[in-house]
Amino acid sequence: MAVVNTSTQGAHAHEVHDEHHDNFITKYIFTTDHKMIGKQFLVTGIFWALIGGFLSILFRLQLGFPEMDMSFLRPLLGGWIDETGSLDQNFYLALVTMHGTIMVFFVLTAGLSGTFSNYLIPLQIGARDMASGFMNMLSYWFFFLSGVIMFSSLFLATGPAGGGWVIYPPLSALEQAIPGSGMGMTLWLIAMVFFIASTLMGGINYITTVINLRTKGMTFARLPLTIWSFFLTAVIGLLSFPVLFAAALLLVFDRSFGTSFYLADIYIGGEALPHTGGSPVLFQHLFWFLGHPEVYIVLLPALGITSEVIATNSRKPIFGYKAMIISMLGITILSFVVWAHHMFVSGMNPFLGSIFMFLTLIIAVPSAVKVFNYLTTLWRGNLIFTPAMLFAIGLVSFFISGGLTGIFLGNSAIDIQLHDTYFVVAHFHLVMGSASFFGLMCGVYHWFPKMFGRMMDNKLGYVHFWLTFVGVYLVFFPMHYIGIAGFPRRYYSWTNFDFASGYADLNMFVSVAAIITFTGQFIFLFNFFYSMYKGRVAPLNPWRSNTLEWTTPLHPGHGNWPGEIPAVYRWPYDYSKPGSKEDFIPQTVPLSSTPESNLPHEEEMVSLEKAIMAEEGQVLVANEAK
Amino acid sequence: MYGFLIALGLLLLVSIIWMVYRLQTLVSVMKESEKSKTQATIKNSGSNKVNAVLFLVFLLAAGFLFFWYSFKEFDNYQLPIASEHGAVTDNLFWITTAVTGVIFILTHILLFWFSYRYQYQEDKRAAYYPDNNKLEIIWTLVPALVLTVLVISGWRAWKDITAPAPENAHVVEILGYQFAWEARYAGKDNQLGAFDYRLINATNSRGIDFTDANSLDDFEANKIVIPVGEPVLFKIRARDVLHSVFAPHMRLKMDAVPGMPTRFWFVPTKTTAEMRDETGNPEFEYEIACTEVCGRGHFSMKKIIEVVSPAEYQKWFAEQTPFIVQNPDLIADLPADLKEVAEIIIKENK
Numbered sequence: 001m002a003v004v005n006t007s008t009q010g011a012h013a014h015e016v017h018d019e020h021h022d023n024f025i026t027k028y029i030f031t032t033d034h035k036m037i038g039k040q041f042l043v044t045g046i047f048w049a050l051i052g053g054f055l056s057i058l059f060r061l062q063l064g065f066p067e068m069d070m071s072f073l074r075p076l077l078g079g080w081i082d083e084t085g086s087l088d089q090n091f092y093l094a095l096v097t098m099h100g101t102i103m104v105f106f107v108l109t110a111g112l113s114g115t116f117s118n119y120l121i122p123l124q125i126g127a128r129d130m131a132s133g134f135m136n137m138l139s140y141w142f143f144f145l146s147g148v149i150m151f152s153s154l155f156l157a158t159g160p161a162g163g164g165w166v167i168y169p170p171l172s173a174l175e176q177a178i179p180g181s182g183m184g185m186t187l188w189l190i191a192m193v194f195f196i197a198s199t200l201m202g203g204i205n206y207i208t209t210v211i212n213l214r215t216k217g218m219t220f221a222r223l224p225l226t227i228w229s230f231f232l233t234a235v236i237g238l239l240s241f242p243v244l245f246a247a248a249l250l251l252v253f254d255r256s257f258g259t260s261f262y263l264a265d266i267y268i269g270g271e272a273l274p275h276t277g278g279s280p281v282l283f284q285h286l287f288w289f290l291g292h293p294e295v296y297i298v299l300l301p302a303l304g305i306t307s308e309v310i311a312t313n314s315r316k317p318i319f320g321y322k323a324m325i326i327s328m329l330g331i332t333i334l335s336f337v338v339w340a341h342h343m344f345v346s347g348m349n350p351f352l353g354s355i356f357m358f359l360t361l362i363i364a365v366p367s368a369v370k371v372f373n374y375l376t377t378l379w380r381g382n383l384i385f386t387p388a389m390l391f392a393i394g395l396v397s398f399f400i401s402g403g404l405t406g407i408f409l410g411n412s413a414i415d416i417q418l419h420d421t422y423f424v425v426a427h428f429h430l431v432m433g434s435a436s437f438f439g440l441m442c443g444v445y446h447w448f449p450k451m452f453g454r455m456m457d458n459k460l461g462y463v464h465f466w467l468t469f470v471g472v473y474l475v476f477f478p479m480h481y482i483g484i485a486g487f488p489r490r491y492y493s494w495t496n497f498d499f500a501s502g503y504a505d506l507n508m509f510v511s512v513a514a515i516i517t518f519t520g521q522f523i524f525l526f527n528f529f530y531s532m533y534k535g536r537v538a539p540l541n542p543w544r545s546n547t548l549e550w551t552t553p554l555h556p557g558h559g560n561w562p563g564e565i566p567a568v569y570r571w572p573y574d575y576s577k578p579g580s581k582e583d584f585i586p587q588t589v590p591l592s593s594t595p596e597s598n599l600p601h602e603e604e605m606v607s608l609e610k611a612i613m614a615e616e617g618q619v620l621v622a623n624e625a626k
Numbered sequence: 627m628y629g630f631l632i633a634l635g636l637l638l639l640v641s642i643i644w645m646v647y648r649l650q651t652l653v654s655v656m657k658e659s660e661k662s663k664t665q666a667t668i669k670n671s672g673s674n675k676v677n678a679v680l681f682l683v684f685l686l687a688a689g690f691l692f693f694w695y696s697f698k699e700f701d702n703y704q705l706p707i708a709s710e711h712g713a714v715t716d717n718l719f720w721i722t723t724a725v726t727g728v729i730f731i732l733t734h735i736l737l738f739w740f741s742y743r744y745q746y747q748e749d750k751r752a753a754y755y756p757d758n759n760k761l762e763i764i765w766t767l768v769p770a771l772v773l774t775v776l777v778i779s780g781w782r783a784w785k786d787i788t789a790p791a792p793e794n795a796h797v798v799e800i801l802g803y804q805f806a807w808e809a810r811y812a813g814k815d816n817q818l819g820a821f822d823y824r825l826i827n828a829t830n831s832r833g834i835d836f837t838d839a840n841s842l843d844d845f846e847a848n849k850i851v852i853p854v855g856e857p858v859l860f861k862i863r864a865r866d867v868l869h870s871v872f873a874p875h876m877r878l879k880m881d882a883v884p885g886m887p888t889r890f891w892f893v894p895t896k897t898t899a900e901m902r903d904e905t906g907n908p909e910f911e912y913e914i915a916c917t918e919v920c921g922r923g924h925f926s927m928k929k930i931i932e933v934v935s936p937a938e939y940q941k942w943f944a945e946q947t948p949f950i951v952q953n954p955d956l957i958a959d960l961p962a963d964l965k966e967v968a969e970i971i972i973k974e975n976k
């Protein structure tokens with residue numbers, strides 16, 4: 001009965017919504033509609049991706065063309081280009097730091113989870129909105145505020161934070177050590193506090209919504225894998241972001257109030273500081289307790305999206321639905337016990353290193369299972385290459401390429417040499433950066449028709465995909481070689497060292513490839529904004545997909561379904577079911593109406609289903625009587 | 627270089643023109659019909675075939691580039707090994723490369739081959755194949771087994787590398803600061819003297835505590851000179867922020883942490899002279915770089931290691947003069963008994 005009650009309440013809530021009319025501010029700005037909030041996250045995420053990408057182009061210019069006269073950038077960068085036309089070294093580090101921070105947190109956490117968890121959770125589980133629309137709105141505006149603060153730090157005279165996105169103290173604690181650790185770092189910390197608050201509010205909402213607001217019949221075993229991934233991502237975020245908050249808070253204390261959590265025995269700028277007894281390694285433990293789960297926070301939603309898109313466009317059920325869920329659960333749990341693999345040579349006890357090496361290589365197993373399941377889903381499918389499908393396949397490729405190098409880095413003996421070299425840069429850009437980015441793109445191409453009621457142009461999508469797919473490999477694959485050769489990361493230039501003096505040509509190549517790939521993203525931008533207004537009007541279910549969002553009207557109002565929320569009678573992956581005439585059976589089609597395609601165990605459920613439907617009928621009658 | 631920029635500009639121009647062109651076609655298509663380009667139309671369009679073929683082309687082209695470049699450049703990215711444990715870790719590296727390489731190639735062949743082979747065909751229908759527990763178990767267990775083997779061999783190497791240094795290891799202290807390294811040798815007693823960061827000043831940049839008798843024979847060196855074939859222990863610390871000692875040819879890396887001294891021991895296997903022969907580079911030097919971001923000069927923290935024969939090492943070692951000899955002021959405030967010892971050392975070294 002509880003289920004039924006929820007749905008009647010939903011109906012009431014919806015009637016209320018129809019009564020008031022949204023004005024511009026409540027519709028587009030301080031909206032509590034999860035769909036609009038999702039779009040706000042998306043557009044903001046795209047904005048940040050452009051900024052983050054542009055910063056990487058700036059430092060790639062430096063790395064690819066170390067001798068270049070950058071005076072032409074002076075109108076933009078002002079004093080950061082010195083009289084001789086070369087980039088300031090502190091500013092180089094600031095660029096790298098901002099690039100990493102922006103990409104990891106603003107683009108691939110907020111831009112990805114924020115967009116799709118918000119947009120898809122209520123639509124795919126059959127809910128009117130998030131559990132708390134108001135908190136959802138706050139979540140976006142905290143993110144926005146966080147962005148404003150981070151953005152303004154770019155314009156400080158002393159520059160933004162420059163100690164790397166991992167902000168290891170003492171560098172990040174001492175202004176004497178690098179100018180970016182002054183005001184820049186302060187703003188970084190404030191921005192991240194708002195960001196964490198935003199993520200937590202979002203996460204709490206995603207979790208409660210998934211647990212409490214599923215429509216009739218939407219059991220956990222019938223949730224699309226997208227929802228499973230968003231759900232588990234939110235759980236990870238909820239458990240790990242507070243730890244970053246604690247780490248940041250202690251850093252604030254060390255910076256401003258003279259405590260010594262992370263600082264000890266420092267002599268800098270001609271004076272011995274009073275701090276003793278702290279440990280920089282403590283910070284690293286706290287940071288990576290978030291930092292590693294963070295990798296899965298950006299990756300899992302992308303994998304969820306890919307599962308959905310691959311199944312739909314292979315016209316095949318996702319292979320191993322249960323195994324996919326179990327692997328994601330495994331990844332969720334294990335992601336909390338591998339953090340110190342980032343610290344094998346930090347000076348921590350080598351025995352800990354051994355433990356973390358074992359745990360780390362265990363986490364490779366569920367990842368491998370996922371890859372094999374994707375491959376088997378493609379096998380004997382009937383593949384339709386929509387742009388979303390191409391990006392999904394690209395993601396699988398990056399996930400393999402980047403995942404395999406993780407096996408090197410997780411092995412502490414091998415990591416001695418590879419740690420903090422370009423091998424690491426190659427690894428995480430493929431497995432985390434590019435894979436998640438492709439998940440984001442995949443999601444945008446796939447759900448654009450639902451978001452905006454119009455289609456994006458396919459041909460432009462194809463060109464965008466091939467340019468980006470080839471481009472990403474050309475940018476990041478060569479970095480493996482440079483890394484094996486020992487080139488350290490976060491280097492302004494390598495010419496000081498004989499062992500790292502080669503590969504100027506390869507670095508130039510990488511930079512050119514990066515510029516072309518970055519430029520290629522404007523094709524997407526054009527397609528995105530143009531199609532938003534001028535694209536062809538989308539049909540209701542353009543990809544002939546099973547999930548609930550395609551049962552809403554073309555432009556769903558606040559509340560998503562004009563009448564009752566549809567009930568769900570089957571899992572979301574009944575594609576090409578033998579016996580069925582169509583090659584897809586939406587989740588809303590009762591088993592009792594498809595006797596020709598039901599499997600033996602499904603036949604048994606038909607009677608149960610009839611009982612539920614009868615109950616539903618009563619409720620409808622009761623509603624009408626009111 | 628400007629050629630590149632010009633090429634880039636051209637590319638931009640072309641893509642803009644092309645976009646404008648597309649824009650026009652888009653508009654005209656819009657006017658013509660409201661017919662939607664949905665899945666139904668994509669699957670029968672030529673694009674589906676083109677994309678499928680492109681995946682195969684990509685597989686072949688990328689596969690070729692990968693093999694060609696990996697073999698052609700092998701000698702360039704593979705740094706010669708100059709330490710005993712380096713041979714072990716490199717061996718592990720290449721074993722892992724072989725194992726993952728096979729998986730990398732196989733899975734990619736499957737990925738792109740399936741994409742090509744199972745492209746949409748009007749008369750076909752996808753197989754309804756939702757699960758197979760036996761398969762899932764196989765591909766859980768097999769990777770688990772392979773990984774176990776890799777981990778255990780890695781763990782054994784790691785255990786040996788991080789084991790306590792042998793008693794007779796030559797002790798060298800490396801101190802990182804913005805933006806250079808300083809080396810200190812333990813002297814004849816092979817015991818480094820104590821230090822305290824509060825003692826650091828212009829004449830005592832390492833904060834050495836000269837009231838500790840072990841410090842009296844400690845000396846500094848511009849180059850880190852070490853004997854081939856004998857164990858060497860680096861005691862690593864930092865004065866201001868994090869740094870990391872990275873000696874790429876030695877396959878050695880360890881963070882330098884303020885407030886927490888760290889260590890790494892190893893056995894060099896080739897002298898600098900031998901390496902000069904091997905690489906054919908008469909200027910070859912072993913280098914130490916910093917691999918933990920530490921500020922603007924992070925990319926320029928270089929120190930040279932010179933590996934010599936044990937005999938040469940002994941000779942060099944005997945020629946070095948302790949701190950207190952170079953700068954007798956350092957012992958000015960010592961208690962009387964220590965001062966006596968110190969003065970004897972100074973005399974001996976004259």
Ligand code: HEM
Pocket residue numbers: 053056057060096097099100101103104108163164165166425428429432433434437475488489490491492514518
């Ligand atoms: C336009 C595409 C991109 C290019 C050309 C690029 C290039 C680079 C390079 C060369 C570095 C290393 C800089 C150094 O160590 O000196 C770097 C750092 C980094 N990138 Fe990217 N990147 C791109 C996109 C991304 C994306 C999508 C992500 C999202 C995960 C990302 C995350 C990071 C992170 C976390 C760092 C480390 C920052 C640090 O060292 O503190 N990047 N990037």
Ligand SMILES: [Cu+2]
Pocket residue numbers: 291292295338339341342
């Ligand atoms: Cu990690």
Ligand SMILES: [Cu+2]
Pocket residue numbers: 868869870916917918919920921923924925927
């Ligand atoms: Cu450094």
